[in-house]
Structure formats: C-alpha cells, structure tokens
Amino acid sequence: MVLNYITLFLFGSAIGSFLNVVSLRYKPGKKLFDENVIAGRSHCSHCRKILSWYELIPIISFIIQKGGCRHCRKKLLWQYPLVEILSGLIFIFTPLSIGAPLFSSRAIIWILIFLIFLLIAIIDFRQYIIPDQLNISLAVLGLFLINIKERVGDFGMFNGSFLEHYAALFGLRENIWLNHFFAALLGMFFFGLIIFLSRSRAMGWGDFKLIGPLGFIFGWPDILMIIFLSFIVGSICVLP
Known part of the structure; x- marks a missing residue:
C-alpha cells in the first residue's frame, strides 16, 4: 500500500x-x-x-x-x-x-x-x-462528471453535494443537469453583474469565463461556497 x-x-x-x-x-x-x-x-x-x-x-x-x-x-x-x-x-x-x-x-x-x-x-x-483552453477543458470535464454522477446515482435529495443533506434546503435536487446548468448560469450572472457595476475594476472577464465551468463541476448550491471562497482568496491576494 x-x-x-x-x-x-x-x-x-x-x-x-x-x-x-x-x-x-x-x-x-x-x-x-x-x-x-x-x-x-x-x-x-x-x-x-x-x-x-x-x-x-x-x-x-x-x-x-x-x-x-x-x-x-x-x-x-x-x-x-x-x-x-x-x-x-x-x-x-x-x-x-x-x-x-x-x-x-x-x-x-x-x-x-x-x-x-x-x-x-x-x-x-x-x-x-486564465487561458480560454483551460476554461473549455474544465467545462468539458464538468459535463462528463455530470453524466457519470447521473449514471452511478451520485445525486439526489440528500447526496451529490458537499453540503450533504443540507443541500435539500436549496431545492433543485430532482434533475442533475438542471441543477448544474442553473449553477453555471447563476455564477455567470452574478460575476457578470459585478463586472458591469464595477466596470471591470473589481473582477475581470477571466473570472467570468471560469465560473461557468465551475458551475458545471460543483452544481447548486455548492457554487455558492465556490463564490464565497473566491472572494476570500481574492481579498487575501490583494492585501499589501
């Protein structure tokens, strides 16, 4: 071993x-x-x-x-x-x-x-x-991951999320494809709104392109954790 x-x-x-x-x-x-x-x-x-x-x-x-x-x-x-x-x-x-x-x-x-x-x-x-090729690669892997989780039954009301049974409180646990596509769209809308309101000062388009594939990979509501962690990491990186 x-x-x-x-x-x-x-x-x-x-x-x-x-x-x-x-x-x-x-x-x-x-x-x-x-x-x-x-x-x-x-x-x-x-x-x-x-x-x-x-x-x-x-x-x-x-x-x-x-x-x-x-x-x-x-x-x-x-x-x-x-x-x-x-x-x-x-x-x-x-x-x-x-x-x-x-x-x-x-x-x-x-x-x-x-x-x-x-x-x-x-x-x-x-x-x-962030090279576009890496974002595209993540998106493709995310779609493969969704398919695998669906086939092996790793998704449901009380599984398929880092939040475990608490994920049921956020809904969208009936269809894995709807769940993960919603996460991608929500992340892109949220980051896009920040870019628009800050005129690209608070966030760049690389982050916008990345959050979509992350939605495919992690799904809803885990994408909320990813967004939260991204703000923490980003804040640490800009500290003097």
Whole structure:
C-alpha cells in the first residue's frame, strides 16, 4: 500500500514538472499546448544552459542542487518543487477524498480537474490571465462528471453535494443537469453583474469565463461556497 502511494506521488510530481514547463513557457494570446510550449529541451532561465536528465528529476534535483542552477548557481524558482509536490498530493488524496478507485472514471476526471486548477493558479499568478483552453477543458470535464454522477446515482435529495443533506434546503435536487446548468448560469450572472457595476475594476472577464465551468463541476448550491471562497482568496491576494 505504501509503495503504491509512493509510486502515485512520483508519477504526480512528474506531471507537476510538466505543468511547470507549460506555465513558464506559455505566452498570452498563444495556444497553451502548441509546439513552442511542450517541445524543446529544458534550460536554466538565467544562463540558458541546457539541463541534463538528472537535473530534471522532480523535487530531488532541486534538493540536491540546493535550489540553484548547477551551472551558474543562480537561485531557481520555488515554484518548481511546490507545484511538483502539490501535483503528487493531488494523485494521492483525490481518489481517497471522493471514495473512488484510482482508475475509475470519476477519480480520473477529478484528478484532471484539480491539475487544471493548479495550472490555472500558476498562470494567473504569473501573468494575470486564465487561458480560454483551460476554461473549455474544465467545462468539458464538468459535463462528463455530470453524466457519470447521473449514471452511478451520485445525486439526489440528500447526496451529490458537499453540503450533504443540507443541500435539500436549496431545492433543485430532482434533475442533475438542471441543477448544474442553473449553477453555471447563476455564477455567470452574478460575476457578470459585478463586472458591469464595477466596470471591470473589481473582477475581470477571466473570472467570468471560469465560473461557468465551475458551475458545471460543483452544481447548486455548492457554487455558492465556490463564490464565497473566491472572494476570500481574492481579498487575501490583494492585501499589501
């Protein structure tokens, strides 16, 4: 069992290394996964020296090199090990948290969703933009998730929500498609209203595009929790 978790973590950290490459090479307005982003050898951002395979081992290389380039000794971004660790943890804890086998369709979709969340967070933090391709990917995964939850019966008056039986107080528990589409429309209306009233000063169109897919993924009334958390996180990020 422990060996399985270690293997999962190592595989997840390797995926995190790929996410680092994508986030650092992405240029706004360009395709997220075009040849310029995913092709080419990795190199030091300071001295431009091409890195060998043993300098690219997730987490371990960063520790051995004491957080610096082996060639020019300049400090590397803490983003590298942080994203690799978070990605590894996603692969371990996502199946556990939803109570589904690792290779089940539900676990795979949730892992992909959280990996996209992580990639969005990195790119948004560095460039203040959320690529449309990631929003579209989340929307598609959300629709797949709705279909899976409907097929396995993971939706009803007292299940299918983080609020558990309290979700019944908010209604719309009869039809999962109506529930999740309502959540998407409500989120987009609310964020759109904020953008309109603040003239885009309080919120950007990237948030508007993101809230729709989040509605597909989390449904009603969970979208209210997502909106509330988004305001808390946003407030923390703008603090001096």
